[in-house]
Amino acid sequence: MGQKTKAVRLYGADDLRLEEFELPEIKDDEILVRIISDSICMSTYKLAKQGKKHKRCPQNVDTNPIIIGHEFAGDIVKVGAKWSGEFKAGEKFAQQPALNYKGSLASPGYSYEFFGGDASYCILPHEVMELGCLLHYDGDAYFYASLAEPVSCIIGGYHIxxxxxxxxxxxxxxxxxxxxxxxxxxxxxxxxxxxxxxxxxxxxxxxxxxxxxxxxxxxxxxxxxxxxxxxxxxxxxxxxxxxxxxxxxxxxxxxxxxxxxxxxxxxxxxxxxxxxxxxxxxxxxxxxxxxxxxxxxxxxxxxxxxxxxxxxxxxxSTGGNTDDLKEAIKLASEKKIRPAVMVTHICGIDAVASAVINLPELRAGKIVTYTHINMPLTAISDFAKLGEKDPLFADLHKSCDAHQGLWNAEAEKILLKHFKVGA
Missing domain, CATH: 3.40.50.720 (NAD(P)-binding Rossmann-like Domain)
Known part of the structure; x- marks a missing residue:
């Protein structure tokens, strides 16, 4: 039997559903991953509003829904035989979603039934590894790797x-x-x-x-x-x-x-x-x-x-290439850039569908989703007030306040420990 996952899936325009289902067993050229963090992109809002009219969305999405989200990071769980010499279970990963495999527009978060970021687990198809789009990651926070994708778009915008x-x-x-x-x-x-x-x-x-x-x-x-x-x-x-x-x-x-x-x-x-x-x-x-x-x-x-x-x-310009992603990860790991300047809100997987559909009205910056927890969409600026009654938010506020009000690696660890993610 395959791995059970909880995921936000698109069935059509304005039709996002949080569902639990079983993934198929991976093939020898696939990799099973556990997603920890995903950041929500305005591009996902456009997909959600357009449904199958979107150029990356399959026409049978109403019967074969796709998992949304493409700015994600996590842990490798199981490696198909073809890739066992290159990747190991238990290591962290980052990934480049702009695949362009043999001219196809297919991309995670837009086109795949079992491959997307707003899920607890998903399957990486062979083209991801063949294109070198699955990257080893040893950073001290998952959300940095999630934000590496939007940062790579910015970097690509400069290099072009x-x-x-x-x-x-x-x-x-x-x-x-x-x-x-x-x-x-x-x-x-x-x-x-x-x-x-x-x-x-x-x-x-x-x-x-x-x-x-x-x-x-x-x-x-x-x-x-x-x-x-x-x-x-x-x-x-x-x-x-x-x-x-x-x-x-x-x-x-x-x-x-x-x-x-x-x-x-x-x-x-x-x-x-x-x-x-x-x-x-x-x-x-x-x-x-x-x-x-x-x-x-x-x-x-x-x-x-x-x-x-x-x-x-x-x-x-839209998107960045794999070199841009590597540059984003390197600069963040060296503490030269702070992707956290983009983040204004945190949420759990239960808040994703509503956040995506209402994204323009929220006037939010980047929203970081932690896919193994349930948590309302919460502004970092509200942590202090929420912390008056909730010790978790008191700790999160203390951590963010020590980092210029920014989400940070320590805050992520506090959150994941509280919800026993990875325990």
Whole structure:
């Protein structure tokens, strides 16, 4: 008999169900894993709203439901004979969900009946290992490995940027060394890590300007990644609410001395932001429309005169590759980046379906799910109040408070010990 699992499964648009069922026995080229943590992605919300209309969703999902969730980590439980020389039961793992196996769009959390992150156990199919997408992981917290996937998307967004020259047709990949970076709508969860990453990885800019219209988010960003910290890394960092300027374009250009921005990232799917980013590019500027819109007809006006005469270029990126994931894990393990800046809420598997369906209204950052526990969706900022009556939350608050209010490895251990996960 196969392993019993509890999982959140998609049957169609707006139809998510938490169910317990038995997994089949693994084949010789498969691996059974126990998932400990998964982080919820906006992409899963889009899948849940679109159902079988989503490009990665099987058309028979109503009769063969798929397990949602793709940002997960845990322990290897059983290894098929083909992989026994490379992986061992009991070791931790991280995984890269962007498979692209033989041109297929199939991906965990979107396409597989027995392979997804919002489950207590799942089966890794052969293509994961064949593509090198199952990684050994020895970090001190599972959630770091879960967050390595979204961080890899951010890293990939930097590495895909490019610049040209007039001597040849070679593209210089990555952001411009010593250039100006503009992150529009950048004080949200993903934007925060996009601010932190270039301080320690890839090419280093001279200046980073982050805009957001939410003063609360800007204040949190300043607290977590202060300009003083960036200055120590040789980077000038500005946080700006453009609504404070009568002429937003001139104000943002003035920060660069009128030169403009070599690399522009649009971190919110807003037409006006994309158009502002296009206008603010310097000569040979590169714009990455990073934010994925839900509307398939989403568009914005781009200045093709500048594209022709000043060599501006526009691209979009989604996901990262396995090298990006390895870089994310390495930087986090070296404590150079803090993926926890993205996390605002914690929950158990029983809260996943509701959290996914209502994700835009929650105005949350990253939500980390622990799949072997039941726990309501809980904001880290509420731990102190909850701790007045519940010793668990008192301990969690104490731990997070000692880490700038961030979720951390110690807090994860407290939570897992309380619920006897791994005992």
């Amino acid at each position: 940027m490019y610049h040209t020259n007039k001597q040849n047709y070679d593209h210089a990949m990555d952001i411009k060394e010593g250039g100006n970076v503009l992150i529009l709508g950048g004080a949200g969860p993903m934007g925060l890590e996009a601010v932190e990453y270039p301080l320690y990885g890839g090419n280093k800019p001279t200046r980073i300007v982050v805009t957001d219209v939410d003063d609360g988010r800007l204040e949190r960003a300043k607290k977590l990644i202060p300009p003083e910290l960036a200055k120590k890394q040789g980077v000038e960092l500005h946080y700006v609410n453009p609504r404070g300027f009568a002429d937003q374009y001139t104000a943002l250009m003035d920060i660069t001395g009128g030169k403009g921005y070599d690399d522009v990232f649009v971190y919110a799917p807003i037409k006006e932001l994309a158009e502002a980013g296009d206008r603010l590019m310097a000569f040979d500027g590169c714009l990455n429309f990073f934010a994925g819109p839900s509307d398939k007809n989403f568009s914005a006006m781009m200045n093709l005169y500048n594209c022709h005469y000043t060599s501006t270029h526009i691209l979009g």
